[in-house]
Amino acid sequence: GENVEQHPSTLSVQEGDSAVIKCTYSDSASNYFPWYKQELGKRPQLIIDIRSNVGEKKDQRIAVTLNKTAKHFSLHITETQPEDSAVYFCAANTGTASKLTFGTGTRLQVTL
């Protein structure tokens, strides 16, 4: 089955700096890659996603890149703000009704 690895496990950046979180996946059939933000005690919230027919997608300060050949995808957050502090999970999906396989999460801390 699919295995998703995520790095780093913790990331501390100063406000205004950029943050990059990387994930690799094992199943070449995976074709949908969402990113979720989870604040303490709350639900995972979808922040951006990318499908395998696209190499990059951007939404304001957030961008995701996908390298299908290398089987890795990354989340980029620019101009970080304190409210970006949360745990971020990447995930991979192989089919319309099939499960999401999650990475182990990255705890992002944005300091003033």
Next chain:
Amino acid sequence: EPEVTQTPSHQVTQMGQEVILRCVPISNHLYFYWYRQILGQKVEFLVSFYNNEISEKSEIFDDQFSVERPDGSNFTLKIRSTKLEDSAMYFCASGVDRVAFFGQGTRLTVV
């Protein structure tokens, strides 16, 4: 904006008891899921449900677990005889075209 809603938000139960976790998916979604998250760990898939039947389940989803869509709006997860290791946050999700939206979760504590 429509949301997936779950009840109860917190459930405490004695080991061996049955629990039912309830979810109301987003109304036009066709795919329904249960995930769980043990404190401090990643989100793990339990089961997916489509067209009134289970489409996929994980190794965690053994005979103690069952899901049901009793009417047009609710989606439930039943654990027949809870164990201590079932303590976790249980998230319901619903989706369309593989985009999944999560509920706020039910924290299950088995004592």
